[in-house]
Amino acid sequence: MNDKELIQDFLARYKAALLENDVSDLLIQVKKELLEVHERGNKVIIAGNGGSAAMASHVSVDFTKQGNVRTINFNEADLITCFTNDYGFEQWVARALDVYADHGDLAIFISSSGKSVNMINAAQAAKKIGLKVVTLTGFSEGNPLKQLGDVNFWLDSKAYNIIENTHQIWLLMICDLLVGKAEYSA
Secondary structure (H helix, E strand, O other): OOHHHHHHHHHHHHHHHHHOOOOHHHHHHHHHHHHHHHHHOOOEEEEEOOHHHHHHHHHHHHHHHOOOOOEEEOOOHHHHHHHHHHHOOOOHHHHHHHHHOOOOOEEEEEEOOOOOHHHHHHHHHHHHHOOEEEEEEOOOOOOHHHHHOOEEEEOOOOOHHHHHHHHHHHHHHHHHHHHOOOOOOO
């Protein structure tokens, strides 16, 4: 394929990811969950690895600022390195939840493959604490993280960029639903 054909293929896969996966009911459900969390005085905790961690940072700020739903993420280098050093990579998010989560909070875990052990362990820990769990995954529909969620967004793709960018669009759509319009100004 030449460059132009690659671009057209890339855009066609995005179009299919967004238009052939009707997640409207899930988006509305998560919006309602976020509003209930806010009304109870609880918070949202969002986590992921790599690009998904960057997405968690972006979305946590937007949920807080635009959506008025208190949201935190675990992307501080000192927290990650301290908890990873003390508890191991597979357990660091679960242990952070032990410290920061309160019964009634909502957790959102993002993993393109749905096989990230630290996200799986975090989802299990969240359930024990009494948190509802929202997952965003791709790859295999039966992935382990998706099996642990109360609300699950899944994309039938194995392409990281398609999955991650679609997850970001879905999360930002939830933010726009919280705000009540498709466009807003700061």
